[in-house]
Amino acid sequence: MSRVVRIYLDYNATSPPFADVVATVARVLAEDFGNASSVHAFGQRAKAVVDDARQEVAALIDADAGEVVFTAGGTEADNLALRGAAEAVEPLGRRHVITTAIEHEAVLNTLKSVARRGWTVTTLPVDESGVVTPDALRAALTPETSLVSVMHANNEVGTIQPIAELAAIAREHGAIFHTDAVQSAGKIPVSARRLGVDLLAISGHKFGGPKGIGALWVRRGVRLAQAMTGGKQERNRRAGTENVPAIAGLGVAARLSREKLAANSSGFAELRDRLERGILEGVPGSSVNGDPARRVPNTTNISFDGVEAESLLIALDLEGVAVSTGSACSSGSLEPSHVLRAMGLPHGRTRNSLRFSLGAGTTPAEIDFVVEALPGLVTKLRRLTRAAAAVR
Amino acid sequence: MRVVVAMSGGVDSSVAAALLAAAGHDVVGLSMQLYDQRTEGEAFGSCCSLDDLYDARRVAQTIGFPHYLVNFEERFRQKVVQNFVAEYAAGRTPIPCVHCNADLKFAELVERAAAFNAESVATGHYARVVFDEDDRRYKLLRAVDRDKDQSYFLFSLTQTQLAHAMFPVGHLTKPEVRQEAQRLGLAVAAKPDSHEICFVADGDAGGFVERALPDGPREGEVVDATGRVLGRHGGVHRFTVGQRKGLGLSSPIPLYVLKVDAAEARVVVGPREALGRDEMTASGVNWISGTPPATAMRVTARIRHRHQDAPATVTALTGARAHVRFDDPQMAITPGQAAVFYQGEEVVGGGWIE
Numbered sequence: 001m002s003r004v005v006r007i008y009l010d011y012n013a014t015s016p017p018f019a020d021v022v023a024t025v026a027r028v029l030a031e032d033f034g035n036a037s038s039v040h041a042f043g044q045r046a047k048a049v050v051d052d053a054r055q056e057v058a059a060l061i062d063a064d065a066g067e068v069v070f071t072a073g074g075t076e077a078d079n080l081a082l083r084g085a086a087e088a089v090e091p092l093g094r095r096h097v098i099t100t101a102i103e104h105e106a107v108l109n110t111l112k113s114v115a116r117r118g119w120t121v122t123t124l125p126v127d128e129s130g131v132v133t134p135d136a137l138r139a140a141l142t143p144e145t146s147l148v149s150v151m152h153a154n155n156e157v158g159t160i161q162p163i164a165e166l167a168a169i170a171r172e173h174g175a176i177f178h179t180d181a182v183q184s185a186g187k188i189p190v191s192a193r194r195l196g197v198d199l200l201a202i203s204g205h206k207f208g209g210p211k212g213i214g215a216l217w218v219r220r221g222v223r224l225a226q227a228m229t230g231g232k233q234e235r236n237r238r239a240g241t242e243n244v245p246a247i248a249g250l251g252v253a254a255r256l257s258r259e260k261l262a263a264n265s266s267g268f269a270e271l272r273d274r275l276e277r278g279i280l281e282g283v284p285g286s287s288v289n290g291d292p293a294r295r296v297p298n299t300t301n302i303s304f305d306g307v308e309a310e311s312l313l314i315a316l317d318l319e320g321v322a323v324s325t326g327s328a329c330s331s332g333s334l335e336p337s338h339v340l341r342a343m344g345l346p347h348g349r350t351r352n353s354l355r356f357s358l359g360a361g362t363t364p365a366e367i368d369f370v371v372e373a374l375p376g377l378v379t380k381l382r383r384l385t386r387a388a389a390a391v392r
Numbered sequence: 393m394r395v396v397v398a399m400s401g402g403v404d405s406s407v408a409a410a411l412l413a414a415a416g417h418d419v420v421g422l423s424m425q426l427y428d429q430r431t432e433g434e435a436f437g438s439c440c441s442l443d444d445l446y447d448a449r450r451v452a453q454t455i456g457f458p459h460y461l462v463n464f465e466e467r468f469r470q471k472v473v474q475n476f477v478a479e480y481a482a483g484r485t486p487i488p489c490v491h492c493n494a495d496l497k498f499a500e501l502v503e504r505a506a507a508f509n510a511e512s513v514a515t516g517h518y519a520r521v522v523f524d525e526d527d528r529r530y531k532l533l534r535a536v537d538r539d540k541d542q543s544y545f546l547f548s549l550t551q552t553q554l555a556h557a558m559f560p561v562g563h564l565t566k567p568e569v570r571q572e573a574q575r576l577g578l579a580v581a582a583k584p585d586s587h588e589i590c591f592v593a594d595g596d597a598g599g600f601v602e603r604a605l606p607d608g609p610r611e612g613e614v615v616d617a618t619g620r621v622l623g624r625h626g627g628v629h630r631f632t633v634g635q636r637k638g639l640g641l642s643s644p645i646p647l648y649v650l651k652v653d654a655a656e657a658r659v660v661v662g663p664r665e666a667l668g669r670d671e672m673t674a675s676g677v678n679w680i681s682g683t684p685p686a687t688a689m690r691v692t693a694r695i696r697h698r699h700q701d702a703p704a705t706v707t708a709l710t711g712a713r714a715h716v717r718f719d720d721p722q723m724a725i726t727p728g729q730a731a732v733f734y735q736g737e738e739v740v741g742g743g744w745i746e
Contacts, residue, residue: 311507314460318420318508335463381507 005320007366011206011298011359012155012183013324018208018256018360021249025210029245036242037233046244053251057215060254061181061200062191069216069237070247074182074203075106076227077216080238081178081199082110082149084224086119089146089176095119096144098175100132100161101342103151107180111149120144129291130159130343137166141173148177152195153184156339156355157290158299160184167196176222182206182214186257187296188265198222204246208360209253213246260360268358269297271367275356276300278371283378289340289353298358301340303349307381312354315377321370324355394418395558396505397514398497399451399459401444403580404516406451407569408560410576412514413455420508421452421459422501426468427591447580454578462504464496471495473591473604480601480629481610483654484728487697488589489545493517498553505556514558519543521554521562530554532680532739537565544697547732547742548678598630605629612657614639617650617666628654634667634724648724668721674731674743677714681740684708691733691740693718695725706733706741714743 008016017025028049034042036050051065058065071077086097099111101123115121122140124132132150148170153160163179170177178199184190186207192200199222203214218224218237230239257264279286285305304312309325316323325337336350345353356370397409399421413419423445445461452459472491479486497515505513518535519542530551535541549557561569566585573581592600602609609627616622623641625631630638635649639661648667651660672695679685685708692701693716703719716731725731725745732742 310462311504314462314504315508317458317460377507384503384507 005369007321007369008361009356009358009366009370010322010324011362012158012355012357014205014211015208015359016361017205017210017249018253020256021209021252024252025245025249028248032244032248034244036244037231046242049244049248049251050242053247053254056251056254056258057202058217060190060258061185061202061217062189062193063200063217064220066235067192067217067220069218069234070242070250071201071214071216071238072212072240072243073214074104074180074201074206075214077201077203077214078104078106078149078178078180079110080216080224080227081201081218082107082114082147083227084237085147085176085178085199085222086114086117087225088223090117092146094144094146096122096142097147097149098122098124098137098140098145099149100124100126100151102126102130102132102154102156102159102339103149104155104180104182107149107151124150126159126342128344129294130154130157130289130339131291131294132161132166134162134165134169137169141169141175145173145175148175150177150179151183152179152181152190152200153187153296153299154290154339155183156337157301157343158183158295158357159291160188160294160296163195163197167198171196183299184296186253186261187268187298189261192217192219199224204250204253207253207257210246210249213243213250215250264360265297268362271358271362271364272298272300272356274364275358275367275371276302278367279374282371282375286378289343289345299355300357301353301355303345303353304378305349305352306385307352307378308385309352309354311381312377315381316354316370316373319373319377321373324357325353393512394420394508394510395512395514396420396422396501396508396510398501398516399423399448400516400586401447401451401580402516402586403573403578403583404518404561404569406448406516406578406580407564407572407576408514408516408558409451409457410455410572410578411560412558413457418510419455419457420505420510421448421457422504423448423459423461424464424468424496424501425461426464426472447583451578451580455576462501464500467496467500468492468591476589477601477604479728480597481605481654482728483628483631483652485632485726486728487545487730488591490548490730493546494548494553498549498557502553502556512556512558514560516561517542517546517559518566519546519559519562521557521559527681529681533562533737534734534739535559535562540566543734543739544694544730544732544742547680547730547739548676549680550678551680551682554680598627601629602627610654610657612659614641614659614661617660617662622647622661625659628652628657628659631659633726652727664723667723669725670719670721671715671717672725672731673709673746674714674716675712675746677708677712677741677743679708679741680738684714685740689733689735689740691735694732694734695722695745696729701732701734704733712743713746714741 034046036046054065054068124136167177177197179197180201182203185202198219200217205211228239289301340350395417399405472488476486476488518540520533534543588595613621614623631649631652647661650662688707693704694701705717707715733740
């Protein structure tokens with residue numbers, strides 16, 4: 001069904017690729033088809049493409065190119081980090097890992113799998129703005145702790161964790177520190193070195209790159225077992241023929257994101273604040289979830305009292321506005337967000353919350369359209385809910 | 393006009409959506425997620441499984457209208473499953489589909505539809521709804537396809553609900569529906585019909601109820617009409633009036649369940665002749681017109697889905713109850729099932745057999 005308006009405010013789910021990325025992927029796919037592991041000229045050409053991209057990715061996260069391992073996306077990077085580190089340190093006998101209640105499923109479910117190998121998993125709580133406190137980490141450390149995984153920025157509320165502080169605590173304790181930086185890379189400055197972490201995961205399609213490509217930064221000297229076995233690609237860290245076109249696209253996206261980072265950051269924040277202000281003023285009974293100060297500039301998570309977010313999301317989509325809520329279950333239907341629950345929101349409010357996430361393509365006119373459309377939709381949904389409750 | 397179509401992933405609701413889209417309506421497909429789909433390694437019911445949701449989505453993609461999932465797990469549990477379990481535990485034989493229709497599809501879904509600026513909710517039911525200009529009332533009619541008619545499951549719809557209901561395949565036969573699906577290239581054209589209770593995956597309702605009973609099954613005695621103990625049973629929820637199998641008795645003549653007495657945890661059995669009764673009362677009666685008939689009414693009454701409705705006289709009682717006297721005795725009038733009253737094509741009302 002064609003509609004006049006299509007407004008995309010779900011950049012944290014995925015972002016449209018930069019035009020340059022699309023062109024690069026197409027060109028490399030067609031022209032640089034060699035296997036990057038081959039000795040001959042075709043292989044060398046492909047290898048050059050991969051190495052160029054590695055340089056760009058390293059620059060985006062302020063790291064050495066030699067420490068960047070390409071993976072098939074953020075989830076695989078998290079898997080390699082956690083499974084790889086767990087398996088590598090296991091022989092030392094310290095089998096305790098600490099994580100947080102607001103991690104992405106890529107971390108939470110991977111650690112469930114690690115737990116089945118005989119590990120103990122401690123899940124740290126967060127405060128009501130979604131932040132893990134250094135004290136909580138200190139209290140959870142035991143002599144057995146050898147691995148800590150805390151995300152950099154949260155995908156649902158955007159809250160930024162005090163990673164440098166947390167990583168320092170882990171380091172002092174002799175534990176490996178992994179951070180899932182999928183939602184921060186490309187949105188705010190990310191320096192692997194200054195954060196002081198050992199492992200850092202990113203995903204291409206969250207900042208204008210292709211889907212199915214990501215990277216794990218592995219601090220030199222950190223031992224990782226292979227999560228994927230096979231050939232010796234990626235310095236024996238990730239087997240499988242390199243996805244050269246996607247890697248090339250990731251490189252371009254990393255470069256463009258880095259170049260535009262300063263401008264984007266303030267631009268996103270300005271539009272996000274305009275959206276937030278507009279909604280809070282226009283819709284009574286709306287409130288922002290998360291830490292208004294420490295969060296990525298493109299994300300806001302808003303509760304609408306008495307409104308089922310599932311309905312509001314569909315109503316908005318029928319008006320041409322794409323947003324999201326919580327995480328989807330296997331069927332695609334919506335479940336109350338584990339992040340909002342961890343932040344202590346009452347059950348009702350976890351079902352009332354929508355995430356708006358902006359990006360490079362977002363315009364002020366789009367924001368104004370949403371601000372104008374929302375009050376009417378919310379009023380209507382509230383009226384119907386009340387009417388239905390009265391009938392019952 | 394915007395219409396919400398409740399899509400199960402089956403051929404009927406798929407064709408319903410297709411017909412509405414072809415008629416120029418702005419179709420929005422909604423599929424209800426009714427129970428947890430995540431548990432691995434466990435079989436799911438025959439309807440609205442992940443495969444069915446996929447099928448519904450493919451139909452929407454093929455025809456080109458938006459399709460969403462709505463999470464009705466909690467409501468389904470409260471309004472349909474809990475009632476189902478409670479009814480069996482009370483010795484009755486429930487029909488969850490009626491509650492699903494009246495309390496979810498034509499209640500919650502209508503409310504959602506209104507939020508999306510849709511005036512109506514359409515389903516793939518085989519039934520018809522018409523507006524009678526003389527009466528200024530909606531009428532619920534049997535489907536054209538007598539074999540597939542589902543009007544029995546819709547007896548509890550009110551005038552307000554009927555005003556928002558559309559049954560686009562009600563005037564077609566099942567073969568015609570399949571043909572239409574084929575013509576439109578819908579992948580579900582040859583999909584088999586679902587028959588079982590959707591949330592009971594293995595068809596074992598007794599087992600399902602047993603797992604859901606907080607205090608476990610209530611075992612008791614199997615007795616004959618005179619009270620003589622013939623054996624023991626593993627729980628009243630495993631029995632329904634008219635049932636012959638699973639009694640665990642050896643008897644020279646076939647024995648049938650005549651009555652399930654949950655209070656005494658007792659199952660009464662007897663010969664087939666003893667199953668016939670010519671009168672019954674119904675509670676929770678809904679009159680489609682909105683008004684109970686002032687005097688006794690000649691109808692044909694149906695006491696279960698696969699029952700040939702039989703001539704009867706129905707009299708409205710106070711408290712939304714009704715008395716039904718059949719011209720001839722009917723076999724196995726089963727508490728918990730619905731008695732639905734027809735006049736020719738028209739459903740005039742119905743209620744729950746007491």
